[in-house]
Amino acid sequence: MPLLDVRNLTTRFHSRTGVVHAVEGVSFSVEAGQTIGIVGESGSGKSVTCYSLLGLIPQPPGRIHSGTAIFKGSGQGGGIDLLKSSEKELRDIRGKKISMIFQDPMTSLNPYLRISRQLTEPLEIHEGLNRVDALKRAIESLEEVGIPEASKRIHSYPHEFSGGMRQRVMIAMALITKPEILIADEPSTALDVTVQKQVLDLLRERQKALGLSIILITHDLAVVSESCEVVNVMYAGRIVEQAPTSELFANPLHAYTRALLKSIPATHEPGASLYTIPGIPPDLSEEPEHCSFRLRNTIGNADRCLTDRRPELTEVTKGHFAQDCPGCLEG
Numbered sequence: 099m100p101l102l103d104v105r106n107l108t109t110r111f112h113s114r115t116g117v118v119h120a121v122e123g124v125s126f127s128v129e130a131g132q133t134i135g136i137v138g139e140s141g142s143g144k145s146v147t148c149y150s151l152l153g154l155i156p157q158p159p160g161r162i163h164s165g166t167a168i169f170k171g172s173g174q175g176g177g178i179d180l181l182k183s184s185e186k187e188l189r190d191i192r193g194k195k196i197s198m199i200f201q202d203p204m205t206s207l208n209p210y211l212r213i214s215r216q217l218t219e220p221l222e223i224h225e226g227l228n229r230v231d232a233l234k235r236a237i238e239s240l241e242e243v244g245i246p247e248a249s250k251r252i253h254s255y256p257h258e259f260s261g262g263m264r265q266r267v268m269i270a271m272a273l274i275t276k277p278e279i280l281i282a283d284e285p286s287t288a289l290d291v292t293v294q295k296q297v298l299d300l301l302r303e304r305q306k307a308l309g310l311s312i313i314l315i316t317h318d319l320a321v322v323s324e325s326c327e328v329v330n331v332m333y334a335g336r337i338v339e340q341a342p343t344s345e346l347f348a349n350p351l352h353a354y355t356r357a358l359l360k361s362i363p364a365t366h367e368p369g370a371s372l373y374t375i376p377g378i379p380p381d382l383s384e385e386p387e388h389c390s391f392r393l394r395n396t397i398g399n400a401d402r403c404l405t406d407r408r409p410e411l412t413e414v415t416k417g418h419f420a421q422d423c424p425g426c427l428e429g
């Protein structure tokens with residue numbers, strides 16, 4: 099049984115002007131020690147998927163309409179359903195067993211508190227350490243993520259660190275209670291390429307050291323290729339393709355996946371112009387009864403895209419799932 103098994107997650111936002119179908123029928127699982135990727139353009143539902151798991155969706159306007167997310171943490175019996183847990187249960191899991199790095203570092207770090215306080219607090223709360231021991235562990239945790247002069251720097255405020263160093267502090271903070279799963283929401287997006295690589299390398303290194311599972315969210319398929327064992331490609335609130343990474347890159351099926359691959363700069367001949375997916379993602383306030391990618395599908399055959407029903411994720415070859423829209427699978 100996987101460490102985390104998410105089935106049919108549906109999260110919507112209800113407002114006076116209508117319903118936003120942010121996440122519809124999303125299923126994936128994470129094995130112990132595994133890294134899985136969730137990839138898609140901005141607005142495809144990646145963050146909402148992960149917020150839903152941790153009880154971080156503002157309700158209202160958000161509502162989890164359906165689904166289960168069975169987390170089989172160590173020391174627990176049959177596993178618990180995160181989507182049906184109380185706020186108190188989730189508080190114990192958040193930060194302790196499942197940690198998250200947010201897209202914006204300043205969401206995780208309090209600008210008014212010294213790093214030392216922010217790192218020691220969870221140790222005092224979750225593990226009952228005293229101040230001295232907590233500070234010692236906190237300094238070690240900064241050393242583990244490569245912060246130089248950790249015992250001095252720990253007394254700084256977040257703004258005193260560079261972007262890359264701040265990201266390292268966030269990783270230290272997320273891992274300080276030795277969680278079983280780390281959800282990393284675009285952990286490298288705001289950083290320049292060199293620092294981005296360092297952060298991803300650091301995540302991999304910490305993963306090995308801790309036997310951690312990682313859910314890596316990114317809009318960049320190139321990031322996934324190096325880090326993840328399994329990829330989930332999300333479009334308009336749904337998973338359109340899911341496969342082991344090597345299989346996905348060798349044999350991409352869905353037109354959206356192929357379009358994302360085509361827009362990776364590194365796959366281009368020098369001097370060739372970069373492919374960009376035409377148009378914009380669909381408005382999620384309408385529940386489509388057709389293929390959502392049709393109007394942007396220049397790689398498959400848009401003429402054959404479904405217009406009379408919604409595509410469904412089906413297993414095409416063993417372990418390789420794709421939405422069954424003929425127009426998106428063609429070519």
Ligand SMILES: Nc1ncnc2c1ncn2[C@@H]1O[C@H](COP(=O)(O)OP(=O)(O)O)[C@@H](O)[C@H]1O
Nearest residue numbers: 111118120139140141142143144145146147382
């Ligand atoms: N609090 C909210 N209220 C209303 N709509 C929201 C809220 N949070 C997210 N959404 C909508 O949910 C959809 C998915 O968003 P998100 O998961 O943040 O996308 P991604 O992380 O893939 O960029 C978007 O259309 C977004 O506008």
Ligand SMILES: [Mg+2]
Nearest residue numbers: 144145146201
């Ligand atoms: Mg996001």
